[in-house]
Amino acid sequence: MKQTDRRDFLKLAGMAGVTFTAGLFPGREAAAQAGGDFHFVQFSDTHWGYKGAANPDAEHTLEKAIVTVNGLAKQPDFIVFTGDLTHTTDDPKERRNRMKRVKEIIGELKVKDVRFMPGEHDASLDKGEAYKEIFGDTHYTFDHKGVHFIALDNVSDPGAKLGDEQLAWLAADLKKHKPDDRIVVLTHRPLFDLQPSWDWATADGAKAIDLLMPYQNVVVFYGHIHQENNHMTGHIAHHAAKSLVFPQATPGPDAPPRRPPPPPYDASQKNLGTRDISMAKAVTFVELPVTKA
Amino acid sequence: MKRRYFIALLVAGSAAGGVARLEAATTREVEVIAEKFDYTPDMIKAKVGQPLTFVLTSVDRIHGFKMPDFGVRTDIVPGVDTRVTITPTKVGKFAYFCDVFCGDGHEEMAGTLVVEA
Numbered sequence: 001m002k003q004t005d006r007r008d009f010l011k012l013a014g015m016a017g018v019t020f021t022a023g024l025f026p027g028r029e030a031a032a033q034a035g036g037d038f039h040f041v042q043f044s045d046t047h048w049g050y051k052g053a054a055n056p057d058a059e060h061t062l063e064k065a066i067v068t069v070n071g072l073a074k075q076p077d078f079i080v081f082t083g084d085l086t087h088t089t090d091d092p093k094e095r096r097n098r099m100k101r102v103k104e105i106i107g108e109l110k111v112k113d114v115r116f117m118p119g120e121h122d123a124s125l126d127k128g129e130a131y132k133e134i135f136g137d138t139h140y141t142f143d144h145k146g147v148h149f150i151a152l153d154n155v156s157d158p159g160a161k162l163g164d165e166q167l168a169w170l171a172a173d174l175k176k177h178k179p180d181d182r183i184v185v186l187t188h189r190p191l192f193d194l195q196p197s198w199d200w201a202t203a204d205g206a207k208a209i210d211l212l213m214p215y216q217n218v219v220v221f222y223g224h225i226h227q228e229n230n231h232m233t234g235h236i237a238h239h240a241a242k243s244l245v246f247p248q249a250t251p252g253p254d255a256p257p258r259r260p261p262p263p264p265y266d267a268s269q270k271n272l273g274t275r276d277i278s279m280a281k282a283v284t285f286v287e288l289p290v291t292k293a
Numbered sequence: 294m295k296r297r298y299f300i301a302l303l304v305a306g307s308a309a310g311g312v313a314r315l316e317a318a319t320t321r322e323v324e325v326i327a328e329k330f331d332y333t334p335d336m337i338k339a340k341v342g343q344p345l346t347f348v349l350t351s352v353d354r355i356h357g358f359k360m361p362d363f364g365v366r367t368d369i370v371p372g373v374d375t376r377v378t379i380t381p382t383k384v385g386k387f388a389y390f391c392d393v394f395c396g397d398g399h400e401e402m403a404g405t406l407v408v409e410a
Contacts, residue, residue, distance in 0.1 A: 088394075197390070
């Protein structure tokens with residue numbers, strides 16, 4: 001990313017922050033991207049309904065983040081929620097109440113073009129039944145200013161699978177696109193084996209990656225792991241977002257075999273937040289705090 | 294805990310003349326009970342080279358049992374004994390966990406296999 005681009009983007013975002021730039025969309029020449037510049041914001045893992053020591057402020061964290069995003073100097077074209085909108089409950093009525101309430105809160109966003117995806121907390125206990133009633137389809141596509149977005153559901157199957165039917169749907173959708181089309185995949189769980197012993201994977205995610213591999217300009221944004229993580233499978237970049245409830249332990253080769261509990265609550269909430277993603281010649285993003293300093 | 298033993302015959306034919314080799318391997322069985330949101334026991338010891346069979350049962354609902362380090366997974370269905378056998382090849386600590394989302398506490402439903410020399 002050129003320095004001028006970076007300054008422009010920070011101005012666009014309306015606040016300074018650490019900008020992450022991957023060499024994304026490497027196969028796409030600038031001339032082919034005229035008119036494609038825009039930005040959108042990713043929220044993830046709001047876990048509405050969570051009550052616990054990992055975030056005693058959980059009831060208000062989402063509202064604070066919405067105020068921050070509403071305060072951006074230039075509002076995003078749209079907003080995505082990559083799953084775990086609600087914290088799970090065995091009670092189907094309470095599940096729906098939580099979904100309705102979180103939808104109400106999200107209604108406070110200035111931007112009204114909001115795209116939802118489920119997480120396992122929303123959809124795994126009832127195969128997405130309540131989620132579909134309140135938020136709609138669990139997987140779908142949309143296009144925006146020359147970029148093709150694909151929302152994948154790897155949570156409605158309680159075994160964390162996309163399933164053959166959805167994979168066939170994905171294959172059929174991709175066939176309509178040229179190898180150098182710009183494609184953004186949105187999903188909840190990592191499609192690759194990030195930390196299999198912590199269940200941070202999608203059982204058949206490798207099949208989706210295989211289908212995406214012939215396309216030169218693919219970026220995946222996901223949630224689930226409650227922290228930033230940047231990973232490449234070949235030329236495909238995968239970026240995990242922070243959550244709005246609590247962070248999780250850091251994965252890696254030296255991590256313990258069992259996932260440790262979340263770290264103690266940090267009242268600064270600096271390990272929580274949302275993400276502003278700019279789609280220009282390269283894809284860049286800046287992490288937004290819960291509360292603007 | 295039930296223990297059963299068997300003798301495994303491993304026939305390793307050589308290209309030179311089909312020489313048979315007889316090896317004895319003892320398989321240990323360990324019962325593991327799954328219930329929201331725990332396995333009992335949640336820590337199991339094993340030895341390198343000794344086959345270990347998990348005899349898995351669930352008392353409440355379908356759970357999963359996955360050990361990525363050994364490439365095994367299965368559903369655990371209530372009322373059914375499900376057997377999974379592994380043979381550890383190296384010392385270390387390895388997780389087993391539920392990979393069928395089962396509610397608030399699912400993420401903590403895990404155990405550790407401790408493999409000793």
